[in-house]
Amino acid sequence: MAIKVSESLAATGSTDLLVLKSGFVSVQGTWAGTINVEVDPTGAGSWSNITDTAGTALAFTGNFNLAIDNGAPVKTRVKFTRTSGTAVVALIGE
Secondary structure, three states: OOEEEEEEOOOEEEOOOEEEEEEEEEEEEEEEEEEEEEEEOOOOOOOEEOEOOOOOEOOEOOOEEEEEEEEEEEEEEEEEEEEEEEEEEEEEEO
């Protein structure tokens, strides 16, 4: 069963979390700022940015679509700092 969270982003904050094993994040709109996808691997509120295969944190400054494979169910959210414009996030998963 798919789960979807869509939000118009405020200036700063984060989306509600979803527990995802795999999923998809899409950010679309006309906006400026920085968006990160974060996970809480311990479940204790210890959020960290997802990284690429080299261990570098991913930070997005434009519209993007991103497939997520956490390997196991993990709390996942989108954190943002939007300085202007309008952006909408779709966080979809199983």
